[in-house]
Amino acid sequence: MAVPAEPVALGGVSLAGATMGTTWSVRAYCAPTRNPHALHAIAQAALDDIVAQMSPWVEDSDLVRYNRAAPGSVHALPEAFADVLRCALDIATRSEGAFDPALGALVDLWGFGPSPSRHRIPGDAELQALRMRRGPSLRALFEEDPPRLRQPGGVTLDFCAIAKGHGADLVAHRLRAANVPAALVEVGGELFGYGRKPDGTPWRVVVEGCAEESNPRPGTEPPPLRTVELDGRAIATSGDRWHGFEHEGRRLSHSIDPRTGRPVHDAPVAVSVIEASAMQADAWATALTVMGAEVGLAFAERHDIAARFLVRDGERLVERVSARFDDLSEIAD
Ligand code: AMP
Ligand code: MG
Numbered sequence: 293m294a295v296p297a298e299p300v301a302l303g304g305v306s307l308a309g310a311t312m313g314t315t316w317s318v319r320a321y322c323a324p325t326r327n328p329h330a331l332h333a334i335a336q337a338a339l340d341d342i343v344a345q346m347s348p349w350v351e352d353s354d355l356v357r358y359n360r361a362a363p364g365s366v367h368a369l370p371e372a373f374a375d376v377l378r379c380a381l382d383i384a385t386r387s388e389g390a391f392d393p394a395l396g397a398l399v400d401l402w403g404f405g406p407s408p409s410r411h412r413i414p415g416d417a418e419l420q421a422l423r424m425r426r427g428p429s430l431r432a433l434f435e436e437d438p439p440r441l442r443q444p445g446g447v448t449l450d451f452c453a454i455a456k457g458h459g460a461d462l463v464a465h466r467l468r469a470a471n472v473p474a475a476l477v478e479v480g481g482e483l484f485g486y487g488r489k490p491d492g493t494p495w496r497v498v499v500e501g502c503a504e505e506s507n508p509r510p511g512t513e514p515p516p517l518r519t520v521e522l523d524g525r526a527i528a529t530s531g532d533r534w535h536g537f538e539h540e541g542r543r544l545s546h547s548i549d550p551r552t553g554r555p556v557h558d559a560p561v562a563v564s565v566i567e568a569s570a571m572q573a574d575a576w577a578t579a580l581t582v583m584g585a586e587v588g589l590a591f592a593e594r595h596d597i598a599a600r601f602l603v604r605d606g607e608r609l610v611e612r613v614s615a616r617f618d619d620l621s622e623i624a625d
Pocket of ligand 2: 528576
């Protein structure tokens with residue numbers, strides 16, 4: 293006769309660290325005998341792998357070596373790099389070019405990249421020259437089995453809009469593989485959650501806003517507080533709260549519009565997207581930031597994307613959500 297297994301009491305673990313110029317954290321439930329240091333090492337190693345492959349700031353990362361490689365050279369891609377590139381190519385196509393993983397030179401030109409020059413306004417000729425140098429489409433340079441990417445000369449990849457999301461996915465994947473039954477993983481604000489807490493409920497997170505949202509100006513109503521359940525789901529947020537600079541009274545964001553080569557003007561304050569993976573959520577949040585609230589919301593409705601835009605309306609901050617985002621989130625009392 294089969295004896296039902298004794299339910300194992302799960303213990304809570306909180307882990308934190310630094311990666312990609314930001315911080316990461318994990319909350320997990322697992323057998324209380326698990327060594328938290330070993331779990332920390334698993335998470336940090338996953339993120340270190342991504343940095344070693346995809347950081348534009350690490351001199352010998354695979355991405356930097358590709359960007360600097362001789363024209364005509366062909367590069368074998370490590371697994372995580374190839375996973376991110378596939379997703380980036382897919383979302384570049386589906387977003388009709390609003391997302392572009394080959395904007396490295398432009399990002400750098402505007403002072404948002406690894407070059408020491410900070411936040412300067414490039415001249416038209418300089419901008420034009422870089423845009424002309426973009427070369428063939430990235431998809432045409434990519435080959436599967438085994439994954440390889442050709443450098444035709446001058447292509448500079450930048451995965452900063454998608455790598456943090458992939459980091460959250462990869463940490464979750466490795467913790468699950470290490471028999472951690474439930475975890476909420478956060479990398480630089482991008483979140484992926486799986487499994488259930490010991491009381492049977494899924495992870496519930498508050499949709500990230502900004503300081504103004506929780507401290508509205510006197511006499512104005514803040515947007516509603518929303519929560520999202522993350523059970524095999526992710527939420528990522530893009531916005532110009534932390535990055536960007538002012539020029540002639542306008543705020544320039546670190547999101548670049550690939551059609552103009554220029555930073556997006558007056559970008560939404562924040563754009564949050566719920567997706568099956570944090571990598572997809574991260575890339576879509578960037579793509580919809582580039583589109584802007586008006587076009588982005590219509591696009592999200594047409595493509596059934598769960599998106600929330602936080603925008604300025606005079607003195608007030610207001611939210612605009614797609615039907616799918618409304619379905620997947622709950623307004624807290
Ligand atoms: P995120 O915070 O996820 O929106 O990522 C912003 C970063 O992605 C920027 O600092 C750039 O490195 C890069 N980036 C800027 N514009 C784009 C774009 N249109 N498509 C893809 N990556 C971009
Ligand atoms: Mg992003």
